[in-house]
Amino acid sequence: MTRxxxxxxxxxxxxxxxxxxxxxxxxxxxxxxxxxxxxxxGKAELGEALITRYTRRFVAALAEIQRLDLDARAALEAYAExxxxxxxxxxxxxxxxxAAEYQTLPKQMQDAVIRFFDQNEAWLESVLEQGRSKGTLRxxxxxxxxxxxxxxxxxxxxxxARPYGDVDxxxxxxxxxxxxxxxxxxxxxxx
Amino acid sequence: MTRxxxxxxxxxxxxxxxxxxxxxxxxxxxxxxxxxxxxxxGKAELGEALITRYTRRFVAALAEIQRLDLDARAALEAYAExxxxxxxxxxxxxxxxxAAEYQTLPKQMQDAVIRFFDQNEAWLESVLEQGRSKGTLRxxxxxxxxxxxxxxxxxxxxxxARPYGDVDxxxxxxxxxxxxxxxxxxxxxxx
DNA sequence: GTCTATAGGCAGATAGAC
DNA sequence: GTCTATCTGCCTATAGAC
Numbered sequence: 221m222t223r224x225x226x227x228x229x230x231x232x233x234x235x236x237x238x239x240x241x242x243x244x245x246x247x248x249x250x251x252x253x254x255x256x257x258x259x260x261x262g263k264a265e266l267g268e269a270l271i272t273r274y275t276r277r278f279v280a281a282l283a284e285i286q287r288l289d290l291d292a293r294a295a296l297e298a299y300a301e302x303x304x305x306x307x308x309x310x311x312x313x314x315x316x317x318x319a320a321e322y323q324t325l326p327k328q329m330q331d332a333v334i335r336f337f338d339q340n341e342a343w344l345e346s347v348l349e350q351g352r353s354k355g356t357l358r359x360x361x362x363x364x365x366x367x368x369x370x371x372x373x374x375x376x377x378x379x380x381a382r383p384y385g386d387v388d389x390x391x392x393x394x395x396x397x398x399x400x401x402x403x404x405x406x407x408x409x410x411x
Numbered sequence: 412m413t414r415x416x417x418x419x420x421x422x423x424x425x426x427x428x429x430x431x432x433x434x435x436x437x438x439x440x441x442x443x444x445x446x447x448x449x450x451x452x453g454k455a456e457l458g459e460a461l462i463t464r465y466t467r468r469f470v471a472a473l474a475e476i477q478r479l480d481l482d483a484r485a486a487l488e489a490y491a492e493x494x495x496x497x498x499x500x501x502x503x504x505x506x507x508x509x510a511a512e513y514q515t516l517p518k519q520m521q522d523a524v525i526r527f528f529d530q531n532e533a534w535l536e537s538v539l540e541q542g543r544s545k546g547t548l549r550x551x552x553x554x555x556x557x558x559x560x561x562x563x564x565x566x567x568x569x570x571x572a573r574p575y576g577d578v579d580x581x582x583x584x585x586x587x588x589x590x591x592x593x594x595x596x597x598x599x600x601x602x
Numbered sequence: 603g604t605c606t607a608t609a610g611g612c613a614g615a616t617a618g619a620c
Numbered sequence: 621g622t623c624t625a626t627c628t629g630c631c632t633a634t635a636g637a638c
Contacts, residue, residue, distance in 0.1 A: 238429040239515045241631065255604045257633065312511060316567075320503060320511035322574045324430040333574055360590035365583040368571070369564060369591075372584045376507075376567020380559070383513045383524055392556040393563045399551035400560075400591035432613060446622045448615065 221259055223249060229270050233311035237267055237321050237329075264326035267318075271332035274314045275339065278302070282343045292351025293402050296370070299344070300394040303374045307390050312382060316375040341367045348401075357401050366401070373397045412450055414440060420461050424502035428458055428512050428520075455517035458509075462523035465505045466530065469493070473534045483542025484593050487561070490535070491585040494565045498581050503573060507566040532558045539592075548592050557592070564588045 227248045231240035242253045242263070260266035285298045306313055315336040322330060344367035351357030359366040377393040418439050422431035433444040433454070451457035476489045497504055506527040513521060535558035542548030550557040568584040 235515050236427065236429060236512050238427060239512060242633090243630075251603095252605060253632085254606080254634080258603060261633090263632070316570060317511055319570050319574050320508055321427055321430060324426050330574065337571060337574065358594075359587060360594065361583065361587050365587050368568070368580055369584040369587040372567035372571050373560060373564040373588070374567065375570055376563035376565065377559070379507060379510050379566055379570060380528060380563050383510050383521065383528065389559055392552065393560040396550055396552050396556050396560040397564070403549075403551065433615090434612075442621095443623060444614080445616080445624080449621060452615090454614070 224256060224259055224266075225270060225273060228266055229274065229314065230311065232267075232270060233306070233309075233314050233317055236317055237263075238324060264328060267326070267329045268332055270314065271318065271329060271336065275332070275336045278336070279339055279343075282339075286343075292347055292354065292356050293398065295347050296351075296398055296401070299347075299370075300374060300398065303378055304387065304390060304394070307378050307381060307387050310382075310385075313375060313378055316378060319375070320379075337371065340371055344370050351401075358403070359401050370397070370401075415447060415450055415457075416461060416464060419457055420465065420505065421502065423458075423461060424497070424500075424505050424508055427508055428454075429515060455519060458517070458520045459523055461505065462509065462520060462527065466523070466527045469527070470530055470534075473530075477534075483538055483545065483547050484589065486538050487542075487589055487592070490538075490561075491565060491589065494569055495578065495581060495585070498569050498572060498578050501573075501576075504566060504569055507569060510566070511570075528562065531562055535561050542592075549594070550592050561588070561592075 224245060227245050228240070231244055242256050246253045246256055256266075260269065281302055282299070285295055288295075288298070290298065303313065315333050318325060318329065318333050319337075322333065325333070341364065345363045348357060348359065348366045348370075349363035352359065352363065359369075374394060374397075377390045381387065381389040381393075415436060418436050419431070422435055433447050437444045437447055447457075451460065472493055473490075476486055479486075479489070481489065494504065506524050509516060509520065509524050510528075513524065516524070532555065536554045539548060539550065539557045539561070540554035543550065543554065550560075565585060565588075568581045568588075572578065572580040572584075
């Protein structure tokens with residue numbers, strides 16, 4: 221059960237939901253396709269289970285960052301590091317991948333993808349709002365809009381780094397992003 | 412020929428390269444699959460032609476922006492508007508979509524995707540470098556790294572806006588991004 | 603729980619007539 | 621250039637034995 225999810229998760233993050241099959245999973249586990257159907261009635265159920273588990277783990281990681289009570293800048297760095305770890309495993313974010321394929325997904329998977337992004341956004345909004353009120357962060361617009369930029373930039377940085385097989389591309393984009401939200405601009409402004 | 416590319420392009424931007432078939436294109440054009448094979452030997456050739464045409468058009472749009480001789484901020488706004496137009500057509504950037512599916516693409520398509528991003532990056536690097544030297548833009552790191560952030564953020568903003576079917580989500584992220592590259596910070600810093 | 607066997611459908615692709 | 625006809629292979633899924 222867990223091994224099925226592990227293999228399927230890796231395949232989806234690597235090749236996309238429309239780019240893998242029950243046969244791929246079965247071959248890796250040395251079982252037959254039929255036995256997979258015992259655990260997950262269809263591909264839609266398997267896909268939904270993948271998103272649910274992935275989201276649960278991700279939210280737990282966010283709670284752990286919160287527990288450390290870091291300042292906003294460090295919390296955002298830790299958040300970006302979650303993405304970097306995925307990318308180091310040569311994987312795309314599961315829900316970033318599924319966002320690309322969104323229009324072809326069964327309804328229950330679509331809804332689960334939305335929930336993933338909603339929870340990311342809510343967590344980031346809180347971090348950003350606190351950072352701004354304490355003066356450690358600076359951005360225009362609402363914290364919610366800034367949160368959407370952070371998710372967008374990190375998901376996009378993973379997306380565009382993968383063709384190059386270059387984690388440094390991700391790191392560079394993440395660093396410039398965090399600097400742009402952190403720098404006060406006081407030094408450079410009047411030069 | 413052009414109509415084949417038009418239909419296939421829309422399908423790929425909507426459903427992904429692994430989410431459409433010759434049968435889909437044929438049905439829309441009221442022809443048979445066999446006649447499509449006359450124009451494009453296989454799916455790989457069709458896909459490569461799609462990327463080539465898309466990149467040519469995109470590069471032409473970049474040249475047009477350059478021709479207008481805008482300041483860096485306005486040039487970046489025009490650049491973001493290219494993405495917004497695609498999104499308004501309920502489409503993902505062709506090459507952003509293909510970046511997600513990159514690992515499953517035939518070699519010639521992979522190479523063409525890389526070329527698209529390389530050209531985007533080079534153009535942005537030039538705009539950003541000029542903007543910084545003239546004092547209208549502000550960012551940390553190299554212009555190349557900042558260019559990668561801009562591509563990442565806009566591609567990611569398209570990616571994450573599509574599940575919500577909400578162009579405003581893209582616009583908000585783009586606005587915060589451009590502000591973060593533009594604001595001098597002088598006003599907010601000392602308050 | 604896992605197997606064999608099989609169904610029914612769609613994929614990409616080709617041969618050859620018109 | 622477009623057609624009909626067909627091929628081979630893979631897909632998701634199910635029935636029923638063990």
